[in-house]
Amino acid sequence: xxxxxxxxxxxxxxxxxxxxxxxxxxxxxxxxxxxxxxxxxxxxxxxxxxxxxxxxxxxxxxxxxxxxxxxxxxxxxxxxxxxxxxxxxxxxxxxxxxxxxxxxxxxxxxxxxxxxxxxxxxxxxxxxxxxxxxxxxxxxxxxxxxxxxxxxxxxxxxxxxxxxxxxxxxxxxxxxxxxxxxxxxxxxxxxxxxxxxxxxxxxxxxxxxxxxxxxxxxxxxxxxxxxxxxxxxxxxxxxxxxxxxxxxxxxxxxxxxxxxxxxxxxxxxxxxxxxxxxxxxxxxxxxxxxxxxxxxx
Amino acid sequence: xxxxxxxxxxxxxxxxxxxxxxxxxxxxxxxxxxxxxxxxxxxxxxxxxxxxxxxxxxxxxxxxxxxxxxxxxxxxxxxxxxxxxxxxxxxxxxxxxxxxxxxxxxxxxxxxxxxxxxxxxxxxxxxxxxxxxxxxxxxxxxxxxxxxxxxxxxxxxxxxxxxxxxxxxxxxxxxxxxxxxxxxxxxxxxxxxxxxxxxxxxxxxxxxxxxxxxxxxxxxxxxxxxxxxxxxxxxxxxxxxxxxxxxxxxxxxxxxxxxxxxxxxxxxxxxxxxxxxxxxxxxxxxxxxxxxxxxxxxxxxxxx
Numbered sequence: 001x002x003x004x005x006x007x008x009x010x011x012x013x014x015x016x017x018x019x020x021x022x023x024x025x026x027x028x029x030x031x032x033x034x035x036x037x038x039x040x041x042x043x044x045x046x047x048x049x050x051x052x053x054x055x056x057x058x059x060x061x062x063x064x065x066x067x068x069x070x071x072x073x074x075x076x077x078x079x080x081x082x083x084x085x086x087x088x089x090x091x092x093x094x095x096x097x098x099x100x101x102x103x104x105x106x107x108x109x110x111x112x113x114x115x116x117x118x119x120x121x122x123x124x125x126x127x128x129x130x131x132x133x134x135x136x137x138x139x140x141x142x143x144x145x146x147x148x149x150x151x152x153x154x155x156x157x158x159x160x161x162x163x164x165x166x167x168x169x170x171x172x173x174x175x176x177x178x179x180x181x182x183x184x185x186x187x188x189x190x191x192x193x194x195x196x197x198x199x200x201x202x203x204x205x206x207x208x209x210x211x212x213x214x215x216x217x218x219x220x221x222x223x224x225x226x227x228x229x230x231x232x233x234x235x236x237x238x239x240x241x242x243x244x245x246x247x248x249x250x251x252x253x254x255x256x257x258x259x260x261x262x263x264x265x266x267x268x269x270x271x272x273x274x275x276x277x278x279x280x281x282x283x284x285x286x287x288x289x290x291x292x293x294x295x296x297x
Numbered sequence: 298x299x300x301x302x303x304x305x306x307x308x309x310x311x312x313x314x315x316x317x318x319x320x321x322x323x324x325x326x327x328x329x330x331x332x333x334x335x336x337x338x339x340x341x342x343x344x345x346x347x348x349x350x351x352x353x354x355x356x357x358x359x360x361x362x363x364x365x366x367x368x369x370x371x372x373x374x375x376x377x378x379x380x381x382x383x384x385x386x387x388x389x390x391x392x393x394x395x396x397x398x399x400x401x402x403x404x405x406x407x408x409x410x411x412x413x414x415x416x417x418x419x420x421x422x423x424x425x426x427x428x429x430x431x432x433x434x435x436x437x438x439x440x441x442x443x444x445x446x447x448x449x450x451x452x453x454x455x456x457x458x459x460x461x462x463x464x465x466x467x468x469x470x471x472x473x474x475x476x477x478x479x480x481x482x483x484x485x486x487x488x489x490x491x492x493x494x495x496x497x498x499x500x501x502x503x504x505x506x507x508x509x510x511x512x513x514x515x516x517x518x519x520x521x522x523x524x525x526x527x528x529x530x531x532x533x534x535x536x537x538x539x540x541x542x543x544x545x546x547x548x549x550x551x552x553x554x555x556x557x558x559x560x561x562x563x564x565x566x567x568x569x570x571x572x573x574x575x576x577x578x579x580x581x582x583x584x585x586x587x588x589x590x591x592x593x594x595x596x597x598x599x600x601x
Binding site: 132133135136139140141142143144147148149151152153224228231232235236237238248251259260263266267270273274275277278281282285 | 300301302304305308309312313315425426428429430431433434437438440441444450534535536537538539541542545556557560561568572575576579580
């Protein structure tokens with residue numbers, strides 16, 4: 001039996017990298033795909049923040065002379081039917097998609113966390129009522145519910161965020177509730193209660209931090225769904241309204257007519273959507289592997 | 298189950314009437330000259346002058362008798378508008394589910410058996426991209442490909458000329474919408490298989506001398522079917538969302554596309570009924586999955 005070089009093995013297992021930048025560099029090296037996903041996400045965020053600097057043209061600027069131009073040195077990804085630069089519209093579209101994606105995920109997550117915590121910790125009739133509400137919200141596909149809500153509320157940026165956030169609530173609430181139910185029974189909660197800590201403090205100070213891991217994993221998956229749903233809503237014409245450039249609406253405007261004549265109108269917005277969601281999925285998968293290795297994908 | 302459906306009916310009914318202004322206002326806005334008397338008459342005819350509770354009870358009462366109300370747009374009974382469109386969507390949905398199971402399960406098994414290999418990574422990349430692609434974009438890409446390869450697009454016609462055409466107009470959209478489901482099924486099959494293959498009884502079977510095929514299929518896959526069935530069931534229910542965009546892209550006159558059209562035209566009776574239908578499908582799918590659990594896992598038995 002060969003001797004084991006403990007130093008080498010420990011280093012490979014990452015015993016030296018428990019804190020700070022060492023920890024994250026180690027994890028990044030371990031999960032290459034997840035790092036790629038994170039990089040993709042960061043690129044999109046930077047594109048969204050610095051859109052005005054990166055985009056060469058105003059996304060709304062019409063240039064009828066050069067309408068439907070193929071990609072060239074001047075218009076990197078071509079122009080659409082109104083002569084608007086596709087590249088600029090895609091960069092600015094990142095702003096919209098990310099705003100809607102992050103906004104709806106955060107909103108849905110917040111509501112879901114509150115409902116899940118209340119449901120799991122308080123039990124009783126609070127739990128029953130919330131459970132019913134969750135069941136009802138879950139009984140419709142994401143797109144259908146979001147579609148009906150935008151139809152009901154009217155097309156605007158805020159309403160789209162709300163319309164996508166609401167269907168995301170049930171999954172979050174369920175996960176938080178399950179974890180809360182489990183955590184509630186643990187001795188440290190009983191101890192906290194015994195020394196007279198208020199319920200609110202217990203929930204937010206002790207229970208919530210311990211439910212964060214699955215919540216973060218869920219949130220990254222929901223971010224992807226939110227971006228896709230916004231694209232679908234805009235594609236159907238019932239999402240983000242006119243002045244804002246939305247990737248989904250860019251695809252609907254191009255639809256079947258330009259498939260033959262102007263393929264760049266179909267290809268590039270779609271790549272943008274797919275890449276953004278792909279990045280979130282990669283990152284989310286890696287996060288799940290790190291935080292909860294029991295779930296494999 | 299019933300409470301859920303009831304809750305949905307209330308929510309959808311209220312949601313559609315949140316915004317002030319009803320169909321009569323919209324109609325008259327478009328027409329121009331508004332005679333208040335006509336407006337009141339129309340409202341009474343459509344039953345819009347009654348309280349919201351009474352309107353709701355009308356609708357629900359009608360539902361239970363099979364009367365779904367009348368479409369605002371076409372003024373025909375809603376049932377007549379909805380019923381003919383159902384078979385088309387049903388065919389699409391069935392095909393999509395079939396594809397997702399037929400493609401997803403074998404590839405997932407393959408991925409699990411060859412874990413860590415290059416093939417595994419390729420398959421996992423494909424499944425992840427399947428989850429990331431917007432299904433309408435996939436549809437558009439397929440249209441582009443068919444135009445450049447065959448010079449023609451699979452446009453839907455109610456009377457296909459040839460068998461080949463019939464296959465094309467149903468299978469192509471089904472593939473576009475089923476790709477995402479197939480990706481999900483592939484992922485869950487892979488993880489479920491990996492989970493099961495770690496079990497002790499697999500080791501026992503191998504020690505017993507059972508062939509790899511027997512182990513993989515009769516023992517591993519069969520015991521790992523539960524999560525797979527759950528996902529397929531969930532996908533069956535939520536396929537409607539994907540069908541909405543796919544039917545729009547391929548111009549197929551099914552109920553999913555009809556929902557979008559009805560929403561655009563503010564044809565509330567149609568929207569209400571279609572949403573209820575959708576919810577019914579979801580509830581039924583969940584119920585079927587629960588029943589199938591008992592079939593596949595003898596340890597689960599429901600007390601009647």
